[in-house]
Amino acid sequence: MGIIEVTNIRVHAHHGCLAEESIIGSEYRVDLSLRTNLEKASVSDNLVDTVDYVHVNHIVKREMNIPSKLLEHVAKRIIDRIFLELKTVDKIKVSVSKINPPIGGDVEMVTVVLSSKRS
Numbered sequence: 001m002g003i004i005e006v007t008n009i010r011v012h013a014h015h016g017c018l019a020e021e022s023i024i025g026s027e028y029r030v031d032l033s034l035r036t037n038l039e040k041a042s043v044s045d046n047l048v049d050t051v052d053y054v055h056v057n058h059i060v061k062r063e064m065n066i067p068s069k070l071l072e073h074v075a076k077r078i079i080d081r082i083f084l085e086l087k088t089v090d091k092i093k094v095s096v097s098k099i100n101p102p103i104g105g106d107v108e109m110v111t112v113v114l115s116s117k118r119s
Helices: 019-024 039-044 053-064 071-085
Strands: 002-013 026-036 089-099 109-117
Touching (some): 026 071
Antiparallel strands (some): 026 089, 089 109
């Protein structure tokens, strides 16, 4: 087994409960940790034997492009899509962060973290 981490995927998206958030949008950060078998890829040096992180990035950008009220909902959609499209991923941890959230204070970011195992 091994872990592939894709860190600090930055996107502009339209998530939130406030009407302004769905119009103006905000900056977001997504971090993922994927557990998968890396033994074959470590020997073969072949992309088809591992998780293609370009594909992971594409999944994140597609799901972040669909507006949601809650970051929890976005994180769950990312997990579901990765399990659907990347059959070798056994376990995933996804962090979705809203940078400079509109919560009436000086807050760098708010982060939701979800983890799941393939059933």
